[in-house]
Amino acid sequence: xxxxxxxxxxxxxxxxxxxxxxxxxxxxxxxxxxxxxxxxxxxxxxxxxxxxxxxxxxxxxxxxxxxxxxxxxxxxxxxxxxxxxxxxxxxxxxxxxxxxxxxxxxxxxxxxxxxxxxxxxxxxxxxxxxxxxxxxxxxxxxxxxxxxxxxxxxxxxxxxxxxxxxxxxxxxxxxxxxxxxxxxxxxxxxxxxxxxxxxxxxxxxxxxxxxxxxxxxxxxxxxxxxxxxxxxxxxxxxxxxxxxxxxxxxxxxxxxxxxxxxxxxxxxxxxxxxxxxxxxxxxxxxxxxxxxxxxxxxxxxxxxxxxxxxxxxxxxxxxxxxxxxxxxxxxxxxxxxxxxxxxxxxxxxx
Amino acid sequence: xxxxxxxxxxxxxxxxxxxxxxxxxxxxxxxxxxxxxxxxxxxxxxxxxxxxxxxxxxxxxxxxxxxxxxxxxxxxxxxxxxxxxxxxxxxxxxxxxxxxxxxxxxxxxxxxxxxxxxxxxxxxxxxxxxxxxxxxxxxxxxxxxxxxxxxxxxxxxxxxxxxxxxxxxxxxxxxxxxxxxxxxxxxxxxxxxxxxxxxxxxxxxxxxxxxxxxxxxxxxxxxxxxxxxxxxxxxxxxxxxxxxxxxxxxxxxxxxxxxxxxxxxxxxxxxxxxxxxxxxxxxxxxxxxxxxxxxxx
Numbered sequence: 153x154x155x156x157x158x159x160x161x162x163x164x165x166x167x168x169x170x171x172x173x174x175x176x177x178x179x180x181x182x183x184x185x186x187x188x189x190x191x192x193x194x195x196x197x198x199x200x201x202x203x204x205x206x207x208x209x210x211x212x213x214x215x216x217x218x219x220x221x222x223x224x225x226x227x228x229x230x231x232x233x234x235x236x237x238x239x240x241x242x243x244x245x246x247x248x249x250x251x252x253x254x255x256x257x258x259x260x261x262x263x264x265x266x267x268x269x270x271x272x273x274x275x276x277x278x279x280x281x282x283x284x285x286x287x288x289x290x291x292x293x294x295x296x297x298x299x300x301x302x303x304x305x306x307x308x309x310x311x312x313x314x315x316x317x318x319x320x321x322x323x324x325x326x327x328x329x330x331x332x333x334x335x336x337x338x339x340x341x342x343x344x345x346x347x348x349x350x351x352x353x354x355x356x357x358x359x360x361x362x363x364x365x366x367x368x369x370x371x372x373x374x375x376x377x378x379x380x381x382x383x384x385x386x387x388x389x390x391x392x393x394x395x396x397x398x399x400x401x402x403x404x405x406x407x408x409x410x411x412x413x414x415x416x417x418x419x420x421x422x423x424x425x426x427x428x429x430x431x432x433x434x435x436x437x438x439x440x441x442x443x444x445x446x447x448x449x450x451x452x453x454x455x456x457x458x459x460x461x462x463x464x465x466x467x468x469x470x471x472x473x474x475x476x477x478x479x480x481x482x483x484x485x486x487x488x489x490x491x492x493x494x495x496x497x498x499x500x501x502x
Numbered sequence: 503x504x505x506x507x508x509x510x511x512x513x514x515x516x517x518x519x520x521x522x523x524x525x526x527x528x529x530x531x532x533x534x535x536x537x538x539x540x541x542x543x544x545x546x547x548x549x550x551x552x553x554x555x556x557x558x559x560x561x562x563x564x565x566x567x568x569x570x571x572x573x574x575x576x577x578x579x580x581x582x583x584x585x586x587x588x589x590x591x592x593x594x595x596x597x598x599x600x601x602x603x604x605x606x607x608x609x610x611x612x613x614x615x616x617x618x619x620x621x622x623x624x625x626x627x628x629x630x631x632x633x634x635x636x637x638x639x640x641x642x643x644x645x646x647x648x649x650x651x652x653x654x655x656x657x658x659x660x661x662x663x664x665x666x667x668x669x670x671x672x673x674x675x676x677x678x679x680x681x682x683x684x685x686x687x688x689x690x691x692x693x694x695x696x697x698x699x700x701x702x703x704x705x706x707x708x709x710x711x712x713x714x715x716x717x718x719x720x721x722x723x724x725x726x727x728x729x730x731x732x733x734x735x736x737x738x739x740x741x742x743x744x745x746x747x748x749x750x751x752x753x754x755x756x757x758x759x760x761x762x763x764x765x766x767x768x769x770x771x772x773x774x775x776x777x778x779x780x781x782x783x784x785x786x787x788x789x790x791x792x793x794x795x796x797x798x799x
Contacts (some may be wrong), residue, residue: 274785282784292773
C-alpha cells in the first residue's frame with residue numbers, strides 16, 4: 153500500500169513538474185499523455201471486454217473536428233474560415249478563444265459519446281472478427297466521408313484557431329495543452345481504476361470470458377457493452393479535441409481518422425503493455441512512444457517499415473505484453489497464489 | 503443528381519457493364535480469401551497488398567518491353583513463391599491462435615508491404631498500357647475497353663481451372679479435407695503444414711492474376727490495397743465460405759453497386775460507399791441473426 157502511494161505520488165509529481173524539467177520535450181510529453189488515454193480506453197474494449205475494436209479512431213476524429221469547428225463557429229462563419237485556409241484572417245480575442253475552447257472540448261466529449269451509444273447498439277451485437285472488421289471499415293468510411301464534406305475543408309482539412317496574441321508568453325500555449333493532456337490522462341486513469349473495481353468491471357470481464365453465460369446469468373450484456381463503449385468514446389473524443397490543438401491542423405485521413413497510424417497504435421500499445429490490465433496500456437504507451445520517436449528520428453523514411461516489423465514481432469512473439477510477462481515471472485506480486493500441483497498438471501498436459 | 507438515371511439511362515448500362523467486369527475481378531480475389539479463411543481460419547488484411555504486388559509485376563514486364571498481358575502467367579508464379587515465403591515466415595506462427603492475432607499480424611505485413619512497394623516502385627499512380635482497343639456497343643453509346651473483357655475472361659478461366667484442380671488433384675483433395683477437419687486430416691496422413699503453405703501460395707497466386715488484370719485495366723498505387731481487402735471480405739461474408747457461385751454473383755453485385763455509386767454520388771464518395779456498405783451489411787446480418795435467436799425463445 154505504502155509502495156503504491158509512493159508510486160502514484162511520484163507519477164503525479166513527474167506530471168506536474170514535467171513541463172519545467174523537460175521544457176524542450178513538452179509537446180512530446182503531451183503527445184504521450186494523449187497516447188496513454190488512447191491505449192487505456194482501447195483496453196476497456198479490447199482487453200477487459202474482449203471486443204477487439206479498430207473503430208475508436210472514429211471518436212478521435214469526430215472529437216477533433218467537433219472541438220475546433222465549435223470554437224470557430226461560435227464566433228465566425230465556418231465556411232469562410234475553411235475557405236481562407238492557412239491565411240489567418242480571423243483571430244479570436246482572448247475571452248473568445250477560451251470560451252470556444254471550453255465549449256469545444258466539452259462537445260468533443262459529448263458528441264462522440266452519443267454516436268457511440270447510437271451505433272453501439274447495431275455494432276456491438278457482432279462478435280469476434282466481424283466486429284473487428286466492421287469497426288475497421290467504420291473508421292475508414294468516416295475518414296472518406298469527412299474528406300467529402302466541404303464545410304469542414306474536405307480533403308484539404310482545416311486549421312485550428314491559434315493561441316491568442318498577448319496572452320502569456322510564447323511557451324504558454326504548449327504549457328496549457330501539456331497540463332490539459334496530463335489532467336485528461338489522470339482523470340481517465342482514475343475513472344477506469346474506479347470502474348474496474350466496481351460491478352461494471354466485473355461484468356466487462358464476464359463478457360470477455362463467456363458472453364452467453366453472462367447473459368444467461370441475467371446480465372444485460374448489451375447495456376454494459378454500450379456503456380463501456382460510451383465511456384471510451386468520451387475520453388477518446390476529448391483526447392482528439394486536444395490533439396487537434398497540439399497539431400494545429402486537421403486533415404481527414406492522415407490526422408483525424410488515421411486508422412493505419414493511431415487506430416493501430418492504440419491496439420499495439422495495449423498489447424505491448426499487456427491487455428486486460430490497468431497498468432499495461434500505460435506502460436505500453438510509454439514504451440511505444442519511446443520506440444516510435446526513436447524510429448522517427450533515426451530511421452526517417454523507413455519508419456513505417458520498422459513499424460510493420462514491430463507490429464509483427466509484438467503480435468507473433470510477444471502477445472501477452474510486458475505486464476503479462478511480469479505476471480508470469482512474479483505471480484506473487486500480483487496477489488496470485490501459485491498452485492504447484494496445478495502448474496505441474498498443466499505442464500504435463502502440454 | 504439523382505435524375506441522372508432518367509436523363510441518361512444508357513450511362514447506367516455502361517456502369518453496369520463496367521461493374522460486372524470489375525466484379526469478376528473482385529470475385530477472384532474473394533475466392534482466394536474464402537479459400538484461406540476456410541482452410542486456415544485466417545483473415546488476411548494483406549490480401550490487397552498481394553493484389554497490388556501482382557499488379558506491379560505486370561507493370562514491370564510492361565516497362566521492360568514485354569506485353570503486360572503475359573503478366574497473368576508470370577505474376578501468379580512469382581506471387582505463389584511470395585505467398586509461400588510469407589506463410590513460412592509469419593503466418594505459420596499465427597495459424598492456431600485466435601483470429602484477432604492473425605488480423606493484426608497481417609495488418610503489420612500490409613503496412614510493411616505498402617512501404618516496401620513505395621520504396622521499390624515510387625508513390626506515383628501507374629498503369630500498364632495494353633493497347634487492346636475498345637469495343638463499342640449499342641450504337642457507340644457504351645464503350646468497353648477490350649482489356650477489361652480480356653481480364654474478365656482470364657479471371658473466369660483461372661477460376662474454372664482452380665475448381666477442377668481442387669476437385670481432381672491430390673493436393674486439392676488434401677486442402678478440402680483439411681478445411682473440413684484439420685485434425686482428422688492429420689490423422690489420415692495429410693501433411694497439414696504443407697497444405698497450409700500451398701493454400702496460402704494459391705491464394706497469393708490468385709491475387710497475382712487479379713493484380714496483373716488490374717494493372718492493364720485500372721491503376722496501381724502502393725497504398726490502394728486495403729479497399730481490395732475490404733471488398734473481398736465483404737463478398738466472402740455475403741456469400742459464405744466455399745460457395746463459388748455465390749462468390750461470383752455477390753462479387754458482380756458489388757462491382758455494379760460501386761460503379762453505380764460512382765456515377766450517382768460522385769467519385770470522391772466511392773470508397774466511402776464501399777466501406778459504409780460493409781458496415782450496413784454486417785449490422786443487417788446481426789439483426790437478422792438476432793431475430794432468429796428470439797424466435798428460438
